[in-house]
Amino acid sequence: MNEGSEFRPKILVFSTNLISDVGIDYAGLLHMHYPATTSIIRLPCSSMIRPEWILFALESGFDGVFVAADGTDCPYLRDCTERTARRIDQALELVKKNGFRPERIKMAAICSVCAEPFSNHMKNFYEMLKKLGPVKKGEI
Amino acid sequence: MGEILERILADAVEEKEEKKYDVLIIGGGIAGEESALDLAEMGFKVLLVEKEPSIGGHMFLLSKVFPTLDCASCISTPRMAAVAHHPNITLMTYSEVKEIEKRGEGDFRVRILKKPRFVEESLCTGCAQCESACPVIVPKEYDFGLRGRKAAYIPFDTAVPKIAVIDIDHCVFCGQCEMVCPVGAINFLQKPKIIKVKVGAIIVATGYKLFPIGRKKEYMYGKLANVITSMQMDRVLAPTRPYNSVLRPLDGKEPMNIAFVLCSGSRDRTVGNPLCSQVCCMYSIKQAQLLMGALPLADITIYYMDIRAFGKGFEEFYQQAKDMGVIFIKGRIAKIEPTENGDIVVHYEDIENGGKLRKAVHDLVVLSVGLLPNPEIAKVFKNVKLELDEYGWIKQKDENISPVETSIPGVFTAGCIIGPKDIPDTVVEAAAAAAHVAAYLNEVRRGGE
């Protein structure tokens, strides 16, 4: 962030190849604007996310991590939501232990046509992170 | 086709060798491509013949496609490339099927005319230096005359194959192209060839013709520059478009009040086409949506009879256009007149407001032209008859049981050759044709063992 310029929170998004990344694409297709300070990494399924990666993202300088989970549409797992939620729970503990605010992590199920929910999530998350201020180890 | 090329073609040399394929597909539009890929995936050897210098048909000329607003070239170019690179597909472009003889079930003998490009296909790299050097400019068919092309030219940015062709009828034989070609591919002595092939089954996928709207005199097409066809509008909106922005042809002004006239040449016995063309409502709504994006301040009016948004996702797409502010007026256009400044007056019957005759002024009018049959291919069948229906579309053997079979066993149809339809329906039908070919060939061959 440059001195004096407005704080624009950086968000890492984990998407999934067959479901949520399609929904995120759809948001683009409909030209639904959401904060552009996002970076998107696609995975096969949101249950793959190691809690360490989320901590690593905050340590690397991301102000927030958003997990666009498969939810009930997951082509792999019937209990994808529960599994992904378990990863998030572990990640919350992990980041707290390492001095980061747990609000910096968010998860929501994004279906393949969830353009509007995704863009709303991004906007709200962005605003929330803006209030929180830039990521800093030892903030709690 | 010009006279000179015609004369050259008369001297075609017949190749001795007869090649064999499982299936011949005539027409390299989206239908032919889909059938070819499906059959190739099943393991059949496919010969795809396209009369134009590039495959792609009408679809790759379009801007975006309804109801997803996918960019047409983005989704069709990978298909075209896949067709060109599939090990089981042989592609013959700039070639015409001249004669088909049926010797028995699973045995068709075909003669194909390979037109000379006057460019060696194996050498050309598609670098387009000949195109830059050529001094001759003629209207470009692929842009429906909206801009020019050279006499030595590459048909299209996304052409498959990307090989130059020389329009010999307009060539002035200045030799510039020959001089600049870095690989020596220009060959004015190239001869047309007749290629003989033996195939087991045939899919006819030669598509449709656009309604020549000049026939509807009241609409003044060809007389008024600011009355254009929907195909021209699609070109204007495409990423590979002529003006790189939306302008009206007469004076290059950015239009602010655009009208679409639906059912231009469809549902109209006075011009000999009582059928509904099935796609015009939707492509007009699509163009209206795209125009609202390109010209946010412009007013868009669609004059319609009935909005036929019947396919999956279509009705929602129509409602979206209404929500965006596109104006829909139920009424048929009776007459179109010019004003002094190039604007256009349309006279219409305002059906939903008492049926009174009203006038409206627009600065650009788009005629949403319909689709007509393209039955020429029926003439190449020699000893068997490919039957047409009363309107000139190829007749289905039994619409209720096998919609892709024709009057000739072993000859199947894909896409608009049997009637107007949109891209999803065309793709479904092309895959269905592939299934029928596979079934037919399996039965014929097992029977022969």
Place this chain on the structure above:
Amino acid sequence: MGNEERRIGVYVCWCGGNISDVVNVEKVVEAIKNEAGVVVARHFMFMCSEAGQKMIIDDIKKYKLNAVVVASCSPKLHELTFRNVVARAGLNPYMYYHANIREQSSWAHSNDPEEATRKAIRHVRMAIAYLRHAEPLEKIRVSATPSVLIIGGGISGLKAALDLSRMGINVYVVEKQPFIGGHLAKIGSIYPYGRKGWEVVSTLVKELRKRDNVVIYTNAEVESVKGFIGNFEVSIRVKPRYFKRMCKRLDEVTKVCPIRVPDEYSYGVKKRSAIILPPYPGAYPELPAIDMNSCTKCMKCLEVCKDSIDFSQEEQIIKLKVGSIITATGFKPYRPKEGEFGYKVYGEVITLPELLSILKQSDSKDRLVINGKEVKDLAFIYCVGSRQKPKGNNDKINTYCSRYCCNATMFTAIKLFERYRGIRQYHVYRDIRTYGKNELMYEKACKMGAVFVKYDENDPPKVYRNNNKLIVKVKDLLTEREELEIPVDLVVLVTGMEPNDNEKLNEILKLPTGRGGFYQEVHPKLRPVETTLAGFLIAGTAQGPKDSRESLLSASAAAAKAAGTVLKGFIELEPFVAFVDPEKCELSKTCIAECPYGAISVKNYEGFGKKAWVNPALCKGCGSCVAVCPVGAIQIRGLTNKQIEDMIKTSAKEV
């Protein structure tokens, strides 16, 4: 390839303006061309075009590239295209990464070109980071069983079965009802030629019965599906019919049965006993079936058909192996709510399917009698249960057009005019959608005297009774919103299509559904019968409203795709499956417990002893195991932990 120098080519696409109008492609190239490992970086109008592809191939050869990034549209469109491009140049196709800078940058952030450009740069940098530790991969080849399962024995299922069988592929058809034929078999004549629906069905059935590679199970449901494309294991539950042979006294036996329930084969217009007779000529199977949902086991039928009926028959579970599965479960007609346009309030308000059933059975040639009353004036109300507008409450609505109804109504209108001289018809509609050649039916109905009244979607017609007539009150848009009160003897609600109730099946197959609840295709334009689940295809009205001809086409298309899977006898799968680093693995077995496919077991590795092992044919690559491994020993091929961490790190950097 670990020690070999990484030589990466980066290609940024304009997408003919779709990208370059927002994202500054030159800046993107400038920003990444000095990244470690990047040898060449370019931008171009259409990377996917022949010229773009050729540029990449030439560069790979000229600069000896060993990895390629293309930054363009969504990977769903072109990832495969470019994998094939690098393969054509002699590279391993997995030494490729696709950066999405259109859907996820230029389109999403067209309001903020500068930030969109930064995002594009980050996405390209991530792709480069990914490739620094990428390794060549090979596809996994598995055999494919040359059989196909078709769920649903309506016109679509039967047509797909016939096509596949003719190709020499074994077919199993599973039908939930006791008889195959679906809706088409219930309908009298169908447009445009008046051919009988059941005749079309029985023609297909006759063809199918000649063949020895088709097995049809009726009264049957899919119980479970295991496995993967090419190798599905399906188990089917077949309910007994309780008829073991034909009985000659069928008339008597249905009379003796005390049960009377609405007959589904006439849309409830007739009543039937608990013994369901073959509902149409040429029906399959020929044997009646006893409906256990209504049967009270009074055993009176045994008195008539003692030798035919056998209540000791039991359910059977049948196991099948198939390479592909076509779902053709069809539709159900929209059922108007009680009171919707007077439905179920007035006996003279019926639906189009009900009218068709009445017409099919009506013997009277010159008088249409319904509810004991002759119909002289009738009104059709269109778009009932279709093209619905959101009302604010949470009612489920059908926003889609049901496609077939205008055509079917127009055909019915013509039939009515032809059969009942002097009948007056009012068509209360929104838009007449007789697309294509169907337009001729509209033209004909107009000529025969049908009166068309157009209603406003926000002010729909009302139906009420006045003396012995029903009144349809409607503001007619064609006559300056004049309020009409049309007295009629019959109101026919032109009802649309809804997806069938497939709750149990959806639990088993997990096919994705779209808006409206119909099964969702991969791509509505170019891949209309495939689903995101490999090996699963959809056909007919299960995918969306269609008429019978369109259903046939969609069925044949699904057959073509299924044949593409099974005809060659093998399939190649993507190599993105889990693998274990035996050096790291401490055999916590958490991965084994986590894997939903039972793909992980314990194996003895030479030099390492017992460690976890993944069966690549069973692994679907979800990566659930990756998350739970305490030591990071299990990873996904083509997406390793190191690659993900590098991507996180690089995208966090400022641009």
